[in-house]
Amino acid sequence: MESNYVWMNTKRIETLVDGIFAIAMTLLVLNFEIPQFTGVITNAVIWNALVELWPKMFTYGLSFILLAIFWRVNHQQFYLIKKSDTPLLWINIFWLMFVALVPFSTSLIGEYGEFEISELFFQINFLLIGILFNLNWRYAASRGLLDKSVNQKKIERIKRINLALPIAAVIAIILVFIIPEYSSLAYLSTYFLKKFFKASI
Numbered sequence: 001m002e003s004n005y006v007w008m009n010t011k012r013i014e015t016l017v018d019g020i021f022a023i024a025m026t027l028l029v030l031n032f033e034i035p036q037f038t039g040v041i042t043n044a045v046i047w048n049a050l051v052e053l054w055p056k057m058f059t060y061g062l063s064f065i066l067l068a069i070f071w072r073v074n075h076q077q078f079y080l081i082k083k084s085d086t087p088l089l090w091i092n093i094f095w096l097m098f099v100a101l102v103p104f105s106t107s108l109i110g111e112y113g114e115f116e117i118s119e120l121f122f123q124i125n126f127l128l129i130g131i132l133f134n135l136n137w138r139y140a141a142s143r144g145l146l147d148k149s150v151n152q153k154k155i156e157r158i159k160r161i162n163l164a165l166p167i168a169a170v171i172a173i174i175l176v177f178i179i180p181e182y183s184s185l186a187y188l189s190t191y192f193l194k195k196f197f198k199a200s201i
Contacts (some may be wrong), residue, residue, distance in 0.1 A: 027103035056110040063106045095132035119180045127169035164193035
């Protein structure tokens, strides 16, 4: 069924996506501060300070890569989404709202990663990003906003592959209550989940 309220070219949404992602990915680096030293500064002192930054560096790298993946697959999806209507626009606006929150949630676990609530906030942030990303594709497919060359098999294939991140986020949320400091490692499973969903179609 084709939407009766097509009014905006998807290029405007894609431009907004590019801008928000560029800002969010840049702001991630603000999680780092140059260490301040007192006394004699040596290579060993600087090295120890860098080692202490490891948790922040890991979270920064993970968040940056996940955002990069979302940016890439979003463009892949909008290559197939040819028309937009008001609900699709708002789905993307709310999606970008949580994307823009990633620098804050990353800083939170960078500073207080040993506390469950900080890790939980971070994981829920990515869960909501994953859910809205799924909703974007499902809505576009159900309202006839896709390119006419996209068949039902491809629609279902993308639906299943898009489940990888929300599932990984749910696993991470569970791990928060078991091993909070390592819960983010659950996102490494997205690679295998995508392979599984591709093979199961």
